[in-house]
Amino acid sequence: MSTPDEHGDLWIRRFHPAPEAHHRLVLLPHAGGSASFFFNFSKELAGHAEVLAVQYPGRQDRRAEPPLDDVAALVEEIHRALLPWTDKPLVLFGHSMGAVLSFELARRFEREGAPPAGLIASGRRSPTVRREENVHTRGDDALIAEIRALSGTDAGLLADEELLRMVLPAIRSDYKAVETYRYLPDGPGPALKCPVSVLTGESDPRVSVPEAMEWRELTSGEFSLRTFPGGHFYLTPQQAGVTRAVIEDLAAFTAVPAGR
Incomplete structure (x- = not known):
């Protein structure tokens, strides 16, 4: 393996190194999220894959960097960091x-002839399902109300008005992206060949089960x-069940050759 460069060190967090693992699991957080959101998942999954959590710019130890507000730009930088x-x-x-970024990363790797072993999309409708949303254009108070409503932001951060407004x-950049x-689409037929697993909350106000099922049309794989x-943010209270599901997916992806 080539040594990760300074660029990769900025983007990739390896909380629980597992160099003996046969696979690497790349975790991409939600809008406004950070790599540390997945710390506990990394700990639980370390025996099944080497876990790499992605850190976007503009938060935590990358707070001084300007955030990126475009999916294509984020994919380009993350792809470079993962090489x-x-x-x-x-x-x-x-x-x-993160599900959108993971999907576009999977497409990028497949175009280059290096398909991922699999894609797990959580808490997001299929990219083919269009919905007009404009949270990123609203004022600060409306943006704060949105993230409070989804209950995915650390309670301590939400309670600290000054810190919240700093981030x-x-x-806003993530929401815009x-x-x-x-x-x-690149052309006719499914966008991916790798297996796709979708996880979603039963009462997610942003994703209906039929919208999640539409991911099926995007792969010719399992x-x-x-x-x-x-x-x-079902995955926080349901961490044990989500961890089991991911472990099952890792085993299934190992058994199904990428690109079948």
């Missing part, structure tokens, strides 16, 4: 905005859909 880690098969897991530029994203009790 040194591709000596082992990658499984991509993204939640909400609003990054949150995902709300202005449009899926553009497909599965699992629902969990809860809303948009």
Whole structure:
């Protein structure tokens, strides 16, 4: 494996190194999220894959960097950061905005002849389902109300008004990226060949089960859909069940050759 460069060090967090693992699981957080959101998942999954969590600019230890407000730009930078880690098969897991980024990363890798072992899309409708959203154009108070409603932001951060407003530029940029994203097919047929697993909350106000099922049309590979009790951030209270589901997917992706 080539040594991760300074660029990769900015983007990739390896909380629980597992160099003996046969696969690498790449975790991409939601809009406004950070790599640390997945710390506990990384700990639980370390025995099943080497976990790499993505850190977007404009937050935590990258707070001084300008955030990116375009999906294509984010995919370009994350793809570059992941290249040194591709000596082992990658499984991509993204939640909400992270699901969109994971999907476009999977497309990028497949175009280059290096398909991921699988894609796990969490808490996001299929990219083919269009919905006009404009949260990123609203004022700060409306943006704060939105993230409070989804209950995915750390309670301590929400309680600290000054700190919250410091991170609003990054949150707004993330919302702009995902709300202005449009899926553009490469041509006829499914966009992917790798297996796709979709996880979603039963009462997610942003994703209906039929909208989640539409992911099926985007791959010629194996497909599965699992629902969990809860809303948009179901994966926090349902961490044990989600961890089991991811472990099952890792095993299934190992058994199904990428691109079948």
